[in-house]
Each structure stands twice: as structure tokens, then as C-alpha cells.
Amino acid sequence: MTTPPARCVLRIRFHLPAGPTGEEIYERLLDLVADITARYQPHPPDTVDLDLTPALRYWAPRTPTEIAQLLRLRATALFGISSTAGLGASPMIATMALAGTPPGKLTAVAPGPAAVEAFLRPRPVAALPGVGPATAKALHRLGIDTVGRLADTPPATLNRILGTRPARQLHTRARGIDERPVQRTALVRSTTATHRFPHDELDPAVRRRALLGLAEELALRLRGHDEVCQSVTLTVHYADTTTTTRSRRLAEPTAHSPALRKTAYELHAAHALQRARVTALTLRADGLAPAAAAHHQLLLDPDDDKHHRLEQAADALRARYGADAIRPAALAEPPAPP
Template identity: 55%
Template sequence: MTPSSERVILRIHFHHTGDEELYHQLLTVLDGISPRWQALPPSAADLDITGSLKYFDRSPHDLAQVLALRTAALYGTQVTIGGGNSRLLAAMAADATPPGGITIVDAAPEAVAGFLRPRPVHVLPGIGPATANLLTRHGLHTIGALADTPLLTLQRLLGKANGREIAARASGHDPRPVTPGAAPASVTARHDFPRDELDPAQHRRALIGLAEQTGAELRGTREAAGALTLTVRYADRSHTSRTRTLPEATSHSAALAQAAYRLYETFGLQRARVRGITLRASGLRPAAAAHHQLTLDPSDDKARRIEKAADAARARFGPDAVFPASLAPSP
């Protein structure tokens, strides 16, 4: 049994269809294990089970099994669970686990090192493809090599703040608590590629579709988004996320697409094998209360009129009645 003083956190990935209502229902299952959970939309959550271990008199692995069984029994949904003494380790354990499995990293320093050190640098949270390429060019291929590198060297490569943070993560240090609270209101759209997709043009095509879907849903509920989060999932089942606060809250698909493009460019993807892309709009507020910066560009006004007409056509004839020409199937 893990000592009650040792923090134990689970990262849960719900294998659901992207239904936001179902996601909120799945989160209620966590309350039956521990009240200390933090939603990570669109399909994950962190759960601090430190205080629950003694109450249930079970090991972390056994308690994770209880959670998996309850989720399957109540909602027919499979979960993948990782666990460790920090949110970092829990997330990495979950990412390294086959779908439907459970991996718990023991808190002993040798167990943490044994899990982290052999892994490639690109699976460490906070390291995207561009940073991974930089590190590997300097001979740092594994997290163990990263942990053994002097801090000043990492800071010269990555910058002072980033170097310090990456060095701490490479050693398994992550003091972030699980912050209880309901899942924030958001709208999520997801695109899965039929195969590993390396073509940036196809990535951008997916972004257009996600922005169109997100904008249409926001306009349907008369809401505007204040922030966007873009998550790119790779062939090795790792992922990278970026969030950007929008200059003004909007439900305009073109504005959402432009913001998504800018987020995408920050990933520095070069021949990355992308498996899927998710776009999440958050910071929702009533559209009537959202401020729109006036412009003298007649094309912007025209685009908004066309968008309004397209929404009316979709409401009458179905969601596929109107779509951008760039999303038309190839002849």
C-alpha cells in the first residue's frame, strides 16, 4: 500500500465520441472515488486519490481498476489510466499505456528514474517537435540525457525560464496540484486522419473544417469564444497543445480559422506524423455582449453576411448543405 503521505494522481483518458454532454457525465464518476479532480477537456481529467487510498483500503492500481469498471458499467466507455506522484508522471504514464490499460509509476526515486530516463525527449510534456529537433541535434535524445545536462547548458539552448522548467520535468518534478472544479464551458471539434498525415496542406484543410464546425456551433447557441486551444496528436500517441486568448471574443469562422492557423504555426511541425487535430473554443460568453472591432474592410462585412446566409441554409437543409470550397472532395 502506498503511504498516505505520498501524493498519488491519476490521469484518465475517456474513450468517448467527443460528445460534450457525455464527457460531463463521465466526470461525475470521479466523484465516487475522490472529490479532488480537475477536468481537462475534451476527453481527460486528473484525479488526486491520495486521501482515497486509505478510505478504500486499495492500492493505486486497484483503485484505478474500480474507476475503469464503474465507467464501463455506467456509460459503456473505456478508459486509459496512468498514475504517479505528480501530474506530469500521471500524464506520461497514461500516454505510454495501450488503450484500455492502466500504468502506475511507483513513487520510489529509482522507479521514477527507470520510467523516465529511457524515453525519448519528445514525449516529455512541454517539448514540441521544434524543441525536440533542437535537443536531438545537440545529442540529447532521451529524457535521461536531458536530466544529466547542466542547467546552464539547457538555459543556453532553450532560454532561462524554459531551460529551468524542462530540467525540472526531466527529473520528474512537478508540484502542480489537482485543482477541483467543474469542466469549463467549451465547444470542441475533432478531426482524425485516416492515416498518419505529414502534409501541412492537409493539416490546414482540417483546421478550416474545425473552425467552420466550431463557429457554426457557437453561432447556433449565440455565444462567442474568448480563447482557442489547438491540440495535435501524433502517431506515437503523444500530443502537444497550445492555447491563445483571442483579441476579441468571436464566433466568426474566418477569425477562428486565422487564430487556429497562428496556433498551428507555433508547433513548428516539420514532417511530423500527425494522427489528429482537436480545436477547443473556451471562455464562452453571450455573443450579444462580445465586442467587435469595426473595420473599414468591406470584405469582412461581406464574409459575415455570407456566413449568416450559410447558417440559415444549414438550419433548413442540414449541416452539409453549405461548406467552404476548400473542403469540397477532390474529383
């Protein structure tokens, strides 16, 4: 009887330019991914999971690492795009491998139980998917600060700390068990805008001004294509090359600048950055849909109607005189010194 091949999952993040150009390249890269394996799952705006298991026979005698390098090489040769990748026996292992990989490199975790255990046990418990700041803090209070200690903790103890369902899920993951499939899903369209600071930015006022510009850019882009978005995601890039991401679903699909700006500010506050050294901010509008299919909740507030009418007038001026004809005062460039 032939032993089935060990499961092999590749998570790859492409380093794409911001804006519509990056979105277009991402969709073309998915065609490149489909040439490697038919079993893949997009994670817009820049990441894809590939289940290489069914493709190993086709690509033999290449190893999974060589297949991953082939995909990365093709992305660079055809589109000039570099990438970072993690390879493991499950989506969780591949995700964690990618998270700890320097930009432009590949980390491969061998599929055997011993290799998976050696990879997981020394890692901080906060690195395990599903462990947020509050959960990590609760675990740290009991001295559970690594994935290995979490795996060694009796389930009954975790139940008292976290509750039955979260405890069972995290205890299973800490032992390297992740049976989630990699499956094709409908590609949910999104659009992104990125602001890169000239130096490590610690001033929250400067970051909020950048967020204002990003929200305005996304709102103009959506209205220019007669589209609305259903949620907003903010990714913060730090000086040590790590990132954190927060998302929030909107009360209603919209392309209204004040709504996107307010949500961006709330996401920024939720990051609790304090003295973090921030190098860039990426704001993404997710779940794009035609504006004609969206419904606007009428409010008993004359200011809301006034803001929408002002927005329409400003868009008309931009269409006639250019995108920079009118902008928020906070984004106006200071006058040059005499």
C-alpha cells in the first residue's frame, strides 16, 4: 500500500506596489499560482495559500522548497515582484513560518511531528494564531508564555482561563494540529492605499494626517468607479519589519469620505501604538460592490445630508479642474518660505 504524501502548504506574500497597479498585478499573479497547483486560496491584497500536496507528483522530482522557489522566481521574472514565503504541513505552520521570515526569504518547516514540535515549542504564545493581546496576557499571568508550555498545560486548566471552546482550539493548535483545508474562494475585491513616512514616525498627529489622506484617496477612487466598500482594514508597518492589522465592518456599504476617515481613526486608536516606530500605514477598502446596489440609511440629521451634497460638489470640481482642485485643509501643503 502506497503511503500518501505528507501535507504541504505554502503561504506566499508578494511585495506589491500600492494602489490599483498592485491590485492588477495580484490578479495576474493568481494565474501564475494556478499554474503551480489548482488548490489555492487568495488572501487579498498580497497573500496566497497553496496546497502543494496534489501537485507534488506533477512537479517531481522537485521538492516542495524547489517548487516554492520556482513560483517566486517566475513572479520576479515576469512582474519584477519579490516575495516572502513560509512552507509547512498546514496553513497554521505556513502562516507562522511566514510571520518569522525576513523580507525576500523563504522559511521551510519539515513535515514530520518532531520538526513541527521543534518549530512550535520555543515560540512565544502570542505568535500562535488565535491568541490575541488579552488572551496572551491572561496566559502570561500563569507563566504560560511559550507555545510549548501551552501544549503542556492540562486542558482543564485552560478551560478555566479561556472557556471550553477557545481552550480546546488553542490546545490543539499548540500541538501542531490544523486540519483546515486550502480551498478556492471567491476573490473579494479590495483597493488599497499606502503612506510611507520618510523616517520612523512616532507622532500620532502626523499619523492621523496620513490616515486622512489615505481615507480621502480611497473614497475618491471608490466614487470614481461608482463603487462602495463594506469594511476597512488598517495595517501598520514597523521599523523592525513586523506589521499589525485591524479590520472593522462599516455600518453600511459606503464611499463617503467622513465614514472612511472616522473608521480609519478608530482602527488607528485600536492599535494602541503609543511610542511605536511606524514606517508606513496601509489602508484597505474591502468588499467592493456597485454603488447602485447599496442602500443609504436616511438620518434625521441635516448635517449628514449637507456633507453628502458638499462631497458631490467637490467631486464635480475635481472632475473639471483635477484631483488637487479641492482637498481637506489639513492636507494642504504649507506655503514655501520667502
